[in-house]
Amino acid sequence: MNEPSETKFDRRMIEALVCPLTQTPLSYDAEKQELLSKAANLAFPIRGGIPVMLVDEARKIED
Template identity: 45%
Template sequence: MAVSQELLEILVCPVCKESVALTEDKSGLKCPACHRVYPIRDDIPVMLVDEARVEE
């Protein structure tokens, strides 16, 4: 089971409050503003700043 579309519509980056989107490989949620990628583990988004990695 993947992250539901309803959940994706309400999730925002905890740092800059921008909407996040699934990465191409569907392993994380990326913020387009600050470029943080939050991991998805066992179909649960981990929206903790300490768990995120920064990508360009």
């Protein structure tokens, strides 16, 4: 069977993760499959259900 386009992500993991730059909590954007750091204005991608918590891989969030 084909996997759904959105990978399941354990919301409990979000509570354990913080922004690697600011050490502040992250929020989850299910539509874009990203973890958002509002303090750093960065969006960290989730690839294959695994958060990529590297600042170099993060997307800058425009205001």
